[in-house]
Amino acid sequence: MSILTEPQLRPRRDWPGHSLVIEEKLLLDCAVELGPFTIAYQTYGTLNPERSNAILICHALTGDQYVADPHPITGNPGWWKTLVGPGGVLDTERYFLICANVLGGCMGTTGPKEINPATGEPWALDFPVLTIRDMVRAQKLLIDHLGIDQLFCVIGGSMGAMQALQWASTYPQSVFASVPIAGAARHSAQNIAFHEVGRQAIMADPDWCGGRYLSLGRNPSRGLAVARMAAHITYLSEAALHRKFGRNLQDRRAVTYGFDADFQVESYLRHQGSTFVDRFDANSYLYITRAMDYFDLAAEHGGSLPAAFGGSQPRFCIISFTSDWLFPTAESRALVHALNAVAANVSFVEIETDKGHDAFLLHEPELFATLRGFLTGCAERRGVTRFWRSRA
């Protein structure tokens, strides 16, 4: 089949990590049953005999399960490599780390580019529209499969924060601590608007072919690159862009009176766009952005955000960044107030940085110190020790 000639888009057997086939049907929010389906995931560290040291790491929109491994397509270091390792913030001598590619993703978990068993063709737009809750339901099946009753922690930034909140709301008994970073309890109108721009860019690409590009041996890489470029601007801040690029010119002494990338910032964005299309599936981008747009925890509970955490009590550590205009501090503060209304155990830290939304992926010492302190405090209360293997 022609799709097999697109090697960069196929999950490959030689990629590191694990995959689990879930045989049972998963009833999605859109009332469609999906299954059997595959979850591709990666782990670091070892599950302790009490099964009390598991941390589920939830990746963001364009992230994947390769938290600390070189990316199998790009070779880039794992997206949270700086946090993971022996003695690290996510200490592999203490915790068992799990990260699964989300449902609808394109790194081995079932998504729109996998084969629809009913047709023998890639799902494309026949794939059911997903929600964040559907992604979390799938993760819960994985966690059940691993024999873990309660996760020590669910942690993630951006869309990962949405999942961390969804876990605490939907499965409060299964979460000891929840750490949503640079997140919100709902996707704002502005964020939906940016996502719509990205989706329209993809769908306007003639190579998108109504979503059937894989079957036709094509790839809407120009549309996907534009979507990525627009989105990437929202991940930064005016101050960071200015600090990094200013009005500096790219390999030239003067503007060229044309439409080449005269400015460094243009060149940078083009690079971001062109490298992204090598590793990401355009239809996955449509489905995952849609899932984020639909996210609204209060709406699931009659419009009351405190009611979303009614039964709960995981511990929460909510973190925002001063220069994040995509998920601004006000969103985190609304979450804190909702959790206060149910007297939940919550910590909230706003971190001063000019790095914008992407600060959660970057070297941000205050973030690391906050996470380490919170996790260590929780581990003491939960009785999760370091080097438990050598003591056993």
Place this chain on the structure above:
Amino acid sequence: MSRAAALPIEVAASQAAPASPAPDGLRSDLRLIAEMIEPHSRVLDIGCGDGALLDYLAREKGVDARGIELSQSGVNAGVRHGLSVIQGDADRDLEAFPDGAFDVVVLSQTLQATRQPRLVLEELLRIGKRAIVSFPNFGFWRVRLSLGFRGRMPVTEHLNNSWYDTPNIHLCTIRDFVALCDDIGTRIERSLTLDRHGRPFTLDPRGSLANLLAEQGVFVLSGRTDKR
């Protein structure tokens, strides 16, 4: 008196014995507050600073301790030490809590820095079964000397900012505070007056002597009768 009045105010401040840290390193007024809190109770410390009281309560008394702090450095220090602290302030962030959410709400050396002290006090009594409030007494004799004889805004150990950079915008005397408690209709369960070394002494908080000799007041309040 004239000698004291002649002292440069900064010297008067520095001559005060350092608030003698107890063996556990807890500030003396915080230690007194900690002694008033039952083990295993649920406590909210508003303006918790770096979380010293929370840390002590959690470790020594098994208290479910939460904090609110305005400064980012304070919040981060607290969370780094595994404490439950949120960034926020007393004026804005109390209304989200449900009635009676805490056994004790602590407001130490913070009331005078709030925009609406009366409202804050009423919120404390709504969300906590009891409230412990400590504040610097503006009726303290050194304060009066500085203002009365030198004609300068006082700078003491507990009021250690100049007028132009002080966060303390609503200072009061012990008598003022007692009057506010009466006005709100809360019961003063217990009161302590502290000298300038942080040592407690017992005087009627409604008397003029307490208002003159105490550098700080610590009050335990409970409940409200009808708001007048």
